[in-house]
Every structure is written in structure tokens, then in C-alpha cells.
Amino acid sequence: MSEARKQIILGAYVGGVNHHTVWSDPKAGSQIAFSTFRHVARTAERGRFDFFFLAEGLALRERGGRIFDQDIVGRPDTLPVLAALAAVTEHLGLVGTLNATFNEPYELARQLASLDHLSGGRAGWNVVTSFDAFTGRNFRRGGFLDREDRYVRAQEFLAVARRLWDSWPTDAIAAERDEGAFLRQKDAGSFDFTGRQFDIAGRFSTPRSPQGHPVILQAGVSPQGRDFAAGGADAVFSPYHRLAEAQEFYRDIHARAARQGRPPGSVKVLPSASFVLGDTAAQAEERHRDVLLRQISGQTAQILLESVWNRDLSGYDPDGPLPDVDPDPTGPRVIQGRAVLHQDPFATVAEWRELAAARGYSLRDLAIHAFGRTEFVGTPAQVADRIDAFVQQDGSDGFILGSHLVPSGLDEFVDQVVPLLQERGSLRTDYGGRTLRDNLGLPAPADGTLAA
Amino acid sequence: MTTTHHLHLAVALDGAGWHPAAWREPGARPGELLTAGYWADLVARAESGLLDFVTIEDALALQSTGPNRHDDRVDQVRGRLDAVLIASRVAPLTRHIGLVPTATTTHTEPFHVSKAIATLDFVSEGRAGWRAQLSKPLENPHFGRRQVPTLPEPGPDGGLPSPDEIATVFADAFAEAEDFVTVVRRLWDSWEDDAEIRDAATERFIDREKLHPVDFAGRWFSVRGPSIVPRPPQGQPLVTALGHASVPYRFGARTADVVYITPRDAGQAGAAVEEIRAEQRAAGRADETVHVFGDLVVVLGATASAAEGRRGRLDGRLGAEYTGDAPVFTGTAAQLADTLIELSEAGLTGFRLRPAVLPDDLDTVVDALVPELRRRGAFRDAYRADTLRGLLGLPRPANRYAATAR
Incomplete structure (x- = not known):
């Protein structure tokens, strides 16, 4: 060399x-x-x-x-x-x-x-x-x-x-x-x-x-x-x-x-x-999918999205569509003690809605996509x-x-x-x-x- | 003399030893005081003597002869490492001996001290303690956040203000320190022992009903909690405090598991023990074991004259007779054993020996004092407990929040 x-x-x-x-x-x-x-x-x-x-x-x-x-x-x-x-x-x-x-x-x-x-x-x-x-x-x-x-x-x-x-x-x-x-x-x-x-x-x-x-x-x-x-x-x-x-x-x-x-x-x-x-490569992908599903349960998916919505999303079915409400960035913080992840939650949510519509993502699928890297x-x-x-x-x-x-x-x-x-x-x-x-x-x- | 009553023995580690000229002795390692190897060797030596624990001195300042300001001396040890981190560094290298660093209470955060000592308890697997210590006035300008009273200047003889004078000046600081220890102890209990459940079926890592805010609000500060650190292995790591007068005796009796006093003689030791016991009862702690240890600086020798010779050489280099807050014992290990047993009959359950020179006087404690006490049936022949509390006969306490939460 x-x-x-x-x-x-x-x-x-x-x-x-x-x-x-x-x-x-x-x-x-x-x-x-x-x-x-x-x-x-x-x-x-x-x-x-x-x-x-x-x-x-x-x-x-x-x-x-x-x-x-x-x-x-x-x-x-x-x-x-x-x-x-x-x-x-x-x-x-x-x-x-x-x-x-x-x-x-x-x-x-x-x-x-x-x-x-x-x-x-x-x-x-x-x-x-x-x-x-x-x-x-x-x-x-x-x-x-x-x-x-x-x-x-x-x-x-x-x-x-x-x-x-x-x-x-x-x-x-x-x-x-x-x-x-x-x-x-x-x-x-x-x-x-x-x-x-x-x-x-x-x-x-x-x-x-x-x-x-x-x-x-x-x-x-x-x-x-x-x-x-x-x-x-x-x-x-x-x-x-x-x-x-x-x-x-x-x-x-x-x-x-x-x-x-x-x-x-x-x-x-x-x-x-x-x-x-x-x-x-296939086995690695399979293991990865398994890890993702264990990292991001339905409940974890709700919580991860709450960090962007700043709303209680526990009532939304993780296997259903994305929450149909807007984010509430000025409300009292739902999640306390972790870094704020997104500067513009409205833009993020709009982007996610588009993605979920295009790919048929559920709430949990979207959370896995967005946070499961x-x-x-x-x-x-x-x-x-x-x-x-x-x-x-x-x-x-x-x-x-x-x-x-x-x-x-x-x-x-x-x-x-x-x-x-x-x-x-x-x-x-x-x-x-x-x-x-x-x-x-x-x-x-x-x-x-x-x-x- | 009882033969079934074992004394507890701790050794106080500080720099090259407690005598200001210690670092000039042939066996001293003055160039290594900031290395891990130096501290690891000392603690391993103490452990080889089956001692209960070592303490490690500290302050948020450079060493100085007076409490109010730094001196300009270049002929004594200056410079030190953080005691909690020294203790943490030696923890994985030892197995039985307790590790009791000093951490101050005036400019520091109870939340930080609590999690640091809890973590020392985890890394030592149940051997952590803490010597709670007020800051000296010379530490104030290092923080610049608050005004803390300074002490009266030394008298014409150059001596320190009397213990009572000091205690009066610091009465508020002791009250604050009591709040500090209260918060630290509550934070240690803020997780119940079985709070971590890892219940996959319900997707819960913890049972949050078993985590508790401490919600402390006092005159000087408020702290919410719970801690970020789960309850440490001992439940409550050992809390210790040194006192020379009534105000600190009360502080120790109300907060500590071990109170160190500086006994001039058996009579004074007995009176101090009585005072501490009365405060202990007044604080509602009559059922708890509170050890009262005597602090002695020790200059040891194979013969009385050898010990005197060492003392003379050290004092000669100092240019004065060394005196400090604790009495200085000069003599043989057998004579020291006599003194300790006599003092123990006045109610002291153990001693914190301050080696005049390290490692020399620590070596003599391990090689001569310990066998001497053992011959008299006054010291253990093996470690028979896994935790520091266990070595001291203290139970693992119930969690205060578990008792009231349900």
C-alpha cells in the first residue's frame, strides 16, 4: 500500500x-x-x-x-x-x-x-x-x-x-x-x-x-x-x-x-x-427486523411519536393509522427529561403522513421507520x-x-x-x-x- | 478487658500521611501521591490487615495550614485527587475492605453526592461509605455562589479557634448538612429493591409504583427525585462524620452510622459518647447502631524509643511539635493496643487511626497492632461479611418508602 x-x-x-x-x-x-x-x-x-x-x-x-x-x-x-x-x-x-x-x-x-x-x-x-x-x-x-x-x-x-x-x-x-x-x-x-x-x-x-x-x-x-x-x-x-x-x-x-x-x-x-x-446478508436483515420489532413495541411507538406530537397518543391503536390530530408543540410537555427531537413538528408530521399514505404504514410501522435505524x-x-x-x-x-x-x-x-x-x-x-x-x-x- | 468484644479498625488515608513532614521520610512516595498505584497499594495493605474500612480525606481546595485561606508553603504536600474517584478506582482491586471517601456538603449537590456514593456501592459490590464534611471557608471563593462565614483568626499562639467557637460559627452549616444527608439518604431509598421487574408480558422494565420522589423542601434547598440510580447493594451505604464539639456530635448522632471523635482521654471519650447517645435517642434513633470511633494520629515504633525517635525526626523537620485536631499517639503497637482497649471501655466501638507516615505507620498497624489485638481477642481473624455494613454489624435497612407506600 x-x-x-x-x-x-x-x-x-x-x-x-x-x-x-x-x-x-x-x-x-x-x-x-x-x-x-x-x-x-x-x-x-x-x-x-x-x-x-x-x-x-x-x-x-x-x-x-x-x-x-x-x-x-x-x-x-x-x-x-x-x-x-x-x-x-x-x-x-x-x-x-x-x-x-x-x-x-x-x-x-x-x-x-x-x-x-x-x-x-x-x-x-x-x-x-x-x-x-x-x-x-x-x-x-x-x-x-x-x-x-x-x-x-x-x-x-x-x-x-x-x-x-x-x-x-x-x-x-x-x-x-x-x-x-x-x-x-x-x-x-x-x-x-x-x-x-x-x-x-x-x-x-x-x-x-x-x-x-x-x-x-x-x-x-x-x-x-x-x-x-x-x-x-x-x-x-x-x-x-x-x-x-x-x-x-x-x-x-x-x-x-x-x-x-x-x-x-x-x-x-x-x-x-x-x-x-x-x-x-439475508440473515442479518432478518435479525434486524426481529430486533426492530422488539425495540419498538406498540407502546414504545406511541411514546416515540408523542415526542413529536407532544400529545398523549396512548389512545391510538399502534396497528392503526397515524393520529389524525395536529401536533401541539406549545402545550405542556407530555414527555419530560429527554432531548427535544424535532424543531418543526408540523413539517415532520406532514412528511410522515405522506410517507404512511404512500407505503401503507401503521403508527408502529412509521415509528419503526423513523426511529428504528x-x-x-x-x-x-x-x-x-x-x-x-x-x-x-x-x-x-x-x-x-x-x-x-x-x-x-x-x-x-x-x-x-x-x-x-x-x-x-x-x-x-x-x-x-x-x-x-x-x-x-x-x-x-x-x-x-x-x-x- | 473483654475478650469477645471485637474492636473495629479503620485507617484514614491522606496524602503522604498526617504528619506534615511525612513526605520526607525514606519510605514515603511523595512523587506518586497522584497515581492510582499509590492508593491501590495502601488500600490493599489495609485489606491485608482485615481492617473494616479506609477513609480518604478531601476538600474542594488545596491543603493549607489554616481554614480561612491558602498559605504559600512549598514545604508540605499540596495537591490532591477527588476522594470518591480514588475509592472507585481501587474498588475493583479489593474485595472486602470498606471504602469511605470524604465529600463535602456546602457547595455540592445532594443529588450528585447521592448517586456517586450509590455508584461506589455498585462498583465495590456493597462496600461504600461516605464521610460527610462541611467546607472550610477557603473553599468559598472557588464557587463564588454564596457567602459562608469565616472562622475567627488564630490566636496569638497560632492555634485554631476552639472547637466550640468553630461549631457556633458553623451552626447553620451543620443544620444545612443535616438536610443534605437527609436528602442523600432519601434518594438512596427512592427506588425500592425490587423496582426493576423486566416484565416482558406487560412491557414494563420497572414497577413505577416502587419509585418515589423524595420531595424534600428545606430552608436551604429543595430536591425532587427519585434518583437516577437504583437502590445500592447495601440499601444505605455507610454515613460517617467527624466531630470535636456538641454541634457536630449532634449532627453525627442524627445522621451518621459512625461518628468519629478525637478522644483526649477515657473520661472525655466517655462524656462524648454519652452526649452522642443522648442526641441519638432524642433523634428517635435509639434502636439503631451508631458507632462512635476514636480518631488518633499514630506514630509507631518497634520500641517506645524508636517511636519517639521517629516523632522527633518528623517534628524536627517540621520545626515544631506537630499538633492537629486529633491526639497524637507515639509508642509501640502493644502500647497502642492498651490505649485502644482502655478507650473502648469508655464506650468507643472502634478507631480511625491516622497514620503519621504512609505507608510506614499503616504497615505497623497491619503487621503489629492487628496481631496484638488479635492475641487479646479484640480483633477479627477473617472477614466474615460481604458488605461494609455487615462488617460493622449493621443490618441492611428496610426502605423507608416501602414501609409507607402500601
Whole structure:
């Protein structure tokens, strides 16, 4: 091979609090026991994945004022699980979603720096904000952000966190016993910050960690969100799975990053994806159909559509036609505690009605069509081909992968697809770097300099 | 001396040890205080001695000699890691010993602390605890959200304000901390044990009747719940609190499973135990086991003079006699065993020993104190419980919401 192939970045997530996880499968395991997370993380490391990814939710979802009961409910706290996984893995990055709305920078920055120390440089942070008052009711600070303030908060939070991480020079600890000099300088960790969201000063508790800064991940689709991510994140989640629009997003993120003075390759683009494998293409399709029917029951279909209609649809027969009422976006929220999926519910519903009429879809068929996407369905060779082609053609830099079956679903990917990607030279056969940042090919943050 | 009554033993881990000059000792590992290996070795050592639990100190600030502001010292250990995450990191590497990190209550969220300790209980399979601790004034500017009183400045002798002075200044903060622990405990109960049903026939993952909002509304905050984390393996992970005066004794007696006191002698220890028992009864907890542990800094040696020699060397490097909030014991393991047994006769059920130097004094606790106590019939010869509550003879509590919900 004359030209080095682009190396595929792989992350692994544990299917969690949503309808994707088929908890009714006899092989489905605990969603809370540590053994589940250990199994997925070790499997990912066996497959030479870059990182393990854990999502977060800070309030149980509700439907019509009652707690959801039909799909996974309950999850562990992100950071303690990642710290514990550091003990049972050696190379795998440990990335968690952590909310910038319901945390304080000093506390969260030290937790992330601590995780980075305790994992030898493998910590990553997916920065998110909440703007729902529903979640705020679980917190003493209460309240919520105005929607338009969420990037302000996130940006300022991140700026403060970086200032805290930079407040200790790399060589601050001398530990010279004979001279009695533990620190090289008396003001190690000094910081101050004054902004719209935070006005703080003092001494940061935690010396500089192996990576300097944990790897920063962000989602961003709107122009503002894209600029934010391209300007400050090490990796951006991409919502695009069709090659043409994924390539467009990829180019756009790179262009925005370049405009903000970031060197090429300093922002990775990563969609999440799930997979269903089979010995033949037909068998994979059959398994996929079975998974879809188990993921999206009649009741789940009603609830998924409620997230767009914002009306109680429990009275509509899942096997009957689409609800004949209009969405009610301004009414009190029927579903609480999950992301709002659609900006214009009227347009979405109109499109769905057309589709359902053309294809004869029932309510449930439509929900399966709209929400039941599994990105990679096929034989291991087909899936390896598609993943590799997508990355080599700059649809993304890799994928964050998860299975509908927790915790053992990732095993077959690692056993059957990973070797094929390795044969092509698109996936490492062993870890080359010491830290997550090294393995992702990201530049080290400058020591002691403040990010803009 | 009773031979059937076993003492409980915990070790308090902090940096290179509790003596400010500990890090300069030959056995210290001052360059490794921020590594997982350092903490894993210490906790494994403590577990090899069959100790009940380790505590891990923490604060949302850099270490400092005074409570109000940071000092500019460069000759002592500065810099630390989050204690809950240290405990989580060592949990999969240990099997029996309890893990009790400190988490503060002044600037933090009860919801976060509750789910963090619950998750520590999951990753340790039932060995989690928590030392609930108020923030010191020097932590305030790190958050900038609220004004918390500062302490009176040290007197001319440079000593700390008296425990009673501190407790008075912090009376409100202790009341708030009590609300905090209440919310944390309610959140741990906000899922009944059998809430997860996975009933495919009715398409229900949980029985939502078995999840409960905690609906706490108090003077300082309100929290709705339920938790995002199911009820942890122990039901209620261990809650512990340190006190030096009446206000914190009351806080501990009302909220904790283990209260640490700093016993100057058997008489004072007995009086503190009585005060805690009275508060326990007043809080309606007379039926519950509340351990009262004595906190001692320990400087140990094979002989009394060897111990004195170590103490002298440490104090010489410090340039002063080391004193802290807890008494400093200097002597042999046998002498320490005598002291512990004497104090236990005043009503203390266990001890939290603070090694002056790590790992040296921890090693001596494990290699000499534990066998000495065992010879006297005062310490276990095997771990005989699967959970931290079990090691301490505490039952797995019924869920408060299960009792009233039906």
C-alpha cells in the first residue's frame, strides 16, 4: 500500500436509557452492575477501540407526569464507573457525558483531572448543557438556562475548566526530600476568572494531569453549535449517517476549525452507530427486523411519536393509522427529561403522513421507520467495508458503536468485524500511544497557556 | 478487658500521611501521591490487615495550614485527587475492605453526592461509605455562589479557634448538612429493591409504583427525585462524620452510622459518647447502631524509643511539635493496643487511626497492632461479611418508602 490509510477511531457505548436496548432478550444483562460495564470496556479494549463512552441523564423521564416504565430506567453515576473501569483496562479511553448546567467548574474540573491521573491519561469529557427546568428540580441550584444561553454557559464553563487545568505547570511538584521542597513555586494552582456565569478565584486542588486537558467531545448541529465545537472540542459528534451529508458536515467542521486557527486534524468527527450482523446478508436483515420489532413495541411507538406530537397518543391503536390530530408543540410537555427531537413538528408530521399514505404504514410501522435505524446491517465483511469506506471517504473519522444487547452485543463485532478492519490496515492491532490523546492523534495542549 | 468484644479498625488515608513532614521520610512516595498505584497499594495493605474500612480525606481546595485561606508553603504536600474517584478506582482491586471517601456538603449537590456514593456501592459490590464534611471557608471563593462565614483568626499562639467557637460559627452549616444527608439518604431509598421487574408480558422494565420522589423542601434547598440510580447493594451505604464539639456530635448522632471523635482521654471519650447517645435517642434513633470511633494520629515504633525517635525526626523537620485536631499517639503497637482497649471501655466501638507516615505507620498497624489485638481477642481473624455494613454489624435497612407506600 503506497499511501497510509486513515485510521478508524472507535468508541463503545453501553446501550442505556432509551428504546434501543432490548431488555427483554433472555441474554440481556444488568444495566447497573459493574460487571456489565467491565465486560463492555474489556471487549472494546480487546478490539483496540479508542474509548469507552458513558452517557448521562440527571432526571428520570416522565410521560404525562408519570415515570417511564417501558424501557431502560436507571443508570449509574458516570465518573465513579469510569474511575472503576480504569482499574480493569489499560489503554482504553474513558469518556463521560457531564452536564455543565448542574455542576460547578471547580468541582467538575478536579474530578476530570482526577480521572485523568487515576487512569494514566485516559479521560475524556462530553460537554453538554440542559435547558429544562424539569431536571433543575433535582438540584439545589434549581432553575435552568434559557435555551439561547446554553452555549454561553458551556463555553464559559469550558474556559474556566481550562484555566484550572492550566493553573499547575507540568513540573510543579518537586518532592525533593532533602531540601524539603515539595512544590517548586508557592502559587501553584492560583487562578481567577470573572465572566457572566462565573466569578471565582483561589487555588486549584489538583496538579496537572497526564493529558494536561482531558479530551473534549461536543455535539453541535446549529451554526453556533458547530462553531463552538470546531473552536474548542477535540471531537464532535455527527448526527449524519448518509455519506453525502456526512461529508458536508465533515468539511464544514474542518473549515470552521481552520478559520479559528486550529491545525488540521485537531477535531475528529464521530457519529454514533449500532449494528446487526449475520452470516449472510439475508440473515442479518432478518435479525434486524426481529430486533426492530422488539425495540419498538406498540407502546414504545406511541411514546416515540408523542415526542413529536407532544400529545398523549396512548389512545391510538399502534396497528392503526397515524393520529389524525395536529401536533401541539406549545402545550405542556407530555414527555419530560429527554432531548427535544424535532424543531418543526408540523413539517415532520406532514412528511410522515405522506410517507404512511404512500407505503401503507401503521403508527408502529412509521415509528419503526423513523426511529428504528440501525446503521450497519450485514455480514461482517459488508459491515467492515461500509465502515471503512465511510471513514476513508471522509464521512467521519470513526464511529461510537453500541449494540441493542447489553452487555454481550459488542462481542461479535470485536470477534468478527475488527479483524477485517485490521487486515485492511484501517484499525490498529495494538495501542501505539500512552494516552487517549496520543491514540486519537490529537496534539497535546500547550502547557500553561490559556485557550482562547 | 473483654475478650469477645471485637474492636473495629479503620485507617484514614491522606496524602503522604498526617504528619506534615511525612513526605520526607525514606519510605514515603511523595512523587506518586497522584497515581492510582499509590492508593491501590495502601488500600490493599489495609485489606491485608482485615481492617473494616479506609477513609480518604478531601476538600474542594488545596491543603493549607489554616481554614480561612491558602498559605504559600512549598514545604508540605499540596495537591490532591477527588476522594470518591480514588475509592472507585481501587474498588475493583479489593474485595472486602470498606471504602469511605470524604465529600463535602456546602457547595455540592445532594443529588450528585447521592448517586456517586450509590455508584461506589455498585462498583465495590456493597462496600461504600461516605464521610460527610462541611467546607472550610477557603473553599468559598472557588464557587463564588454564596457567602459562608469565616472562622475567627488564630490566636496569638497560632492555634485554631476552639472547637466550640468553630461549631457556633458553623451552626447553620451543620443544620444545612443535616438536610443534605437527609436528602442523600432519601434518594438512596427512592427506588425500592425490587423496582426493576423486566416484565416482558406487560412491557414494563420497572414497577413505577416502587419509585418515589423524595420531595424534600428545606430552608436551604429543595430536591425532587427519585434518583437516577437504583437502590445500592447495601440499601444505605455507610454515613460517617467527624466531630470535636456538641454541634457536630449532634449532627453525627442524627445522621451518621459512625461518628468519629478525637478522644483526649477515657473520661472525655466517655462524656462524648454519652452526649452522642443522648442526641441519638432524642433523634428517635435509639434502636439503631451508631458507632462512635476514636480518631488518633499514630506514630509507631518497634520500641517506645524508636517511636519517639521517629516523632522527633518528623517534628524536627517540621520545626515544631506537630499538633492537629486529633491526639497524637507515639509508642509501640502493644502500647497502642492498651490505649485502644482502655478507650473502648469508655464506650468507643472502634478507631480511625491516622497514620503519621504512609505507608510506614499503616504497615505497623497491619503487621503489629492487628496481631496484638488479635492475641487479646479484640480483633477479627477473617472477614466474615460481604458488605461494609455487615462488617460493622449493621443490618441492611428496610426502605423507608416501602414501609409507607402500601
